[in-house]
Structures are given as structure tokens and as C-alpha cells.
Amino acid sequence: METKLYNISSADDACQLAEVASILRSGGLVGIPTETVYGLAANALDAQAVRKIFIAKGRPQDNPLIVHISSIEELYALAEEIPEKALFLANAFWPGPLTMVLKKSPAVPDEVTCSLPSVAVRMPSHKIANAIIKAAGLPLAAPSANLSGKPSPTTAAHVMHDMNGKIEAVVDGGECEVGVESTVITLCTEPPVLLRPGAVTLRQLKEVIGDVAADPSIFSKPGAELKPSSPGMKYKHYSPDAEVIIVKGELPAFEALARAAGEDAAVLCFDGEEKLFPGMTVFSFGAEDDVSAQAHRLFSILRRADELKVKRLFVRYPGTDGVGMAVYNRLLRAAAFRVVEV
Numbered sequence: 065m066e067t068k069l070y071n072i073s074s075a076d077d078a079c080q081l082a083e084v085a086s087i088l089r090s091g092g093l094v095g096i097p098t099e100t101v102y103g104l105a106a107n108a109l110d111a112q113a114v115r116k117i118f119i120a121k122g123r124p125q126d127n128p129l130i131v132h133i134s135s136i137e138e139l140y141a142l143a144e145e146i147p148e149k150a151l152f153l154a155n156a157f158w159p160g161p162l163t164m165v166l167k168k169s170p171a172v173p174d175e176v177t178c179s180l181p182s183v184a185v186r187m188p189s190h191k192i193a194n195a196i197i198k199a200a201g202l203p204l205a206a207p208s209a210n211l212s213g214k215p216s217p218t219t220a221a222h223v224m225h226d227m228n229g230k231i232e233a234v235v236d237g238g239e240c241e242v243g244v245e246s247t248v249i250t251l252c253t254e255p256p257v258l259l260r261p262g263a264v265t266l267r268q269l270k271e272v273i274g275d276v277a278a279d280p281s282i283f284s285k286p287g288a289e290l291k292p293s294s295p296g297m298k299y300k301h302y303s304p305d306a307e308v309i310i311v312k313g314e315l316p317a318f319e320a321l322a323r324a325a326g327e328d329a330a331v332l333c334f335d336g337e338e339k340l341f342p343g344m345t346v347f348s349f350g351a352e353d354d355v356s357a358q359a360h361r362l363f364s365i366l367r368r369a370d371e372l373k374v375k376r377l378f379v380r381y382p383g384t385d386g387v388g389m390a391v392y393n394r395l396l397r398a399a400a401f402r403v404v405e406v
């Protein structure tokens with residue numbers, strides 16, 4: 065199939081939005097921009113359309129999808145027994161990069177939730193995403209629009225790279241602002257549990273609803289003894305072809321290790337450190353204390369490393385404060401948990 069590329073820069077572009085909405089209403093798949101990463105969207109109420117998402121991505125059958133809405137009323141059709149804490153969180157962070165896991169309503173097909181009794185719901189703040197949901201008049205199931213296991217896409221070009229020929233359309237709405245996927249919290253437990261860190265931080269969640277636990281799999285390799293509550297956490301993820309190695313330690317030790325690694329190695333360092341690696345492929349993460357910039361750049365750097373056929377990528381340890389928790393969570397998976405202390 066030919067994948068049609070739409071360039072939509074304004075939510076007033078009614079003509080193109082109507083075309084995209086019609087593809088979604090007839091059961092097609094569309095790559096859409098959001099403020100976090102690009103999503104691969106389908107009508108969440110159409111089991112057949114949702115099945116096509118799993119095929120296009122090569123996604124494991126037991127990894128459920130997030131349903132995207134554009135108004136709070138839509139939440140009541142998807143979830144039941146919604147606790148007060150969920151409404152407080154919606155009030156504080158929606159529209160925005162927060163996904164809430166709630167008790168599912170029978171209206172949500174098992175294909176979306178992989179037969180779990182819960183459903184994940186998010187209201188994106190991206191104007192074009194919001195306009196597409198409204199134009200379609202449907203809740204949209206959308207995982208990140210990458211091939212399963214690859215870094216999430218933060219531009220329409222990334223989506224085309226992974227999905228060209230496999231889906232009906234891609235909407236180019238520019239570069240994603242946040243750069244890492246939404247924060248996922250489950251409200252099906254007491255206290256609620258942070259399942260995946262994102263731009264809405266653990267501290268911000270606690271400020272609104274009090275106690276929130278952090279799932280142990282955020283920084284640990286799920287194994288026999290550690291069963292993740294969010295199925296997505298157990299898979300190899302965000303992996304470029306390059307071997308990624310996270311290096312904890314001072315800059316001189318990092319420099320020595322990376323420079324000894326040879327020509328096909330590359331480094332991912334903080335702004336201002338690039339000059340220490342002459343002759344090597346160097347990516348900069350942003351300033352050492354600018355975790356938002358690091359989140360924004362991470363996935364596109366991992367994709368760029370693949371384009372340049374980097375074999376090994378040595379990465380400076382970014383810390384775990386605030387949004388850094390999300391950056392380190394994604395990096396650990398990209399690195400298959402390889403962390404070196406120097």
C-alpha cells in the first residue's frame with residue numbers, strides 16, 4: 065500500500081483533517097504527532113483496526129495500547145469506577161503527557177487491552193492530535209509509531225522510515241516537543257503505582273494525589289522474580305542497532321574509556337564536552353542539568369547513530385532527577401541494562 069503523507073501545521077486545516085478522519089473511521093492506520101512521540105492510531109472501538117496495529121508494528125500480543133481522547137466526557141465511555149484521584153490528576157495534567165490506567169468498560173475491545181481488566185487512557189495536548197481525534201469523533205488507540213523494539217519516533221520522517229508501505233497515512237505535525245513517551249500511572253491499586261516515568265514527574269503526581277509507589281521494573285531488568293505490572297516494561301525496547309553502554313563516573317574516566325574504544329565507537333556526551341573526542345562520532349545530549357533537552361533529543365540521536373552505522377555508543381550517565389527518571393529508564397532499555405562504573 066502507498067502511505068500518504070499529510071502536512072498539517074494548523075488545527076484549522078479542515079480539509080486535510082477530514083481526509084485523515086475518514087481513513088480512521090473506515091478502519092485504517094495513521095501515524096499522528098503528539099507532544100510526546102508519534103503514535104500509530106486506529107479507531108479504538110474497532111477490534112479489526114486495532115489488530116492491524118499489532119501487525120504493522122510487530123508488537124507482542126500481550127502488550128496493551130493507550131486510548132487517546134480529546135475531552136473528559138470521552139473518559140466515562142472507556143473507564144468505570146473512576147476514582148476521585150484520577151479526576152484530580154486529569155484536572156492537573158490533561159491535556160498533557162500523562163496516561164492513567166483505570167478499570168475498563170465493556171465498550172473497550174479486548175484487542176486494545178490484551179484482555180486485561182484495565183484500560184490506559186490519555187488526553188494529548190498536541191493541537192493536531194487533538195484536532196484529529198475531534199475530526200474522527202472517535203477514541204484512538206495508539207502505541208508509539210515505531211517498529212516494535214526500535215526507538216520511538218519523534219518526527220514524521222522517523223515514522224515513514226519504520227511504517228512506509230504498511231499503513232494508510234502519516235500526518236507530519238513537526239518535531240515532538242517532549243521526546244519521550246507519556247508518564248503511565250495505574251489507579252487500579254492503592255496507593256497508585258507509577259509504571260512508566262515521563263514528563264509528568266513522580267514528585268508532580270505526589271503533589272496532587274499524595275502517596276504514589278514506583279514500580280520496581282522502572283530501573284531494574286524484569287526477570288523471573290520481578291513481574292512488571294505494565295507488560296511493555298518487560299520487552300527489549302528503544303534499541304538501536306548499536307550496542308549502547310551507559311558510563312557512570314567522572315568526565316576524565318569517561319573520556320579515557322570512550323577514546324580507547326576505537327573508530328567505530330561513538331559518544332553521547334553533554335554540551336561542551338564534544339571537543340574531547342576529536343575524530344570520533346559525537347552526539348550531544350544537551351546541557352548536563354537540562355533533562356528536558358536530553359529527553360527531547362534521546363530517541364532521534366539513537367536513530368541517527370543507526371544511520372551512521374555506529375557499532376558502540378558510550379553514553380554519559382544523565383542522572384535520575386525529575387524528567388531524568390524517564391531518560392534513564394529509556395536509556396537502560398536501549399542499553400539492555402549495560403552500565404559501566406568508572
Ligand code: TXA
Pocket residue numbers: 098100101102103104127128129130163165177180182183184186206207208209244245246247248259260293294295296297
Ligand atoms: O506518549 C505516549 O504514551 C505514546 C503516544 C503515542 O501517546 N504512546 C505510547 O504507547 O508510548 P506504547 O504502546 O508505546 O506504550 C504504552 C505503555 C506500554 O508500556 C503498555 O504496557 C502500557 O502502556 N499499558 C497500556 N495499557 C495498560 C494497562 N491496561 N495496564 C498496564 N499497562 C498498560
Ligand code: MG
Pocket residue numbers: 207208216
Ligand atoms: Mg512504544
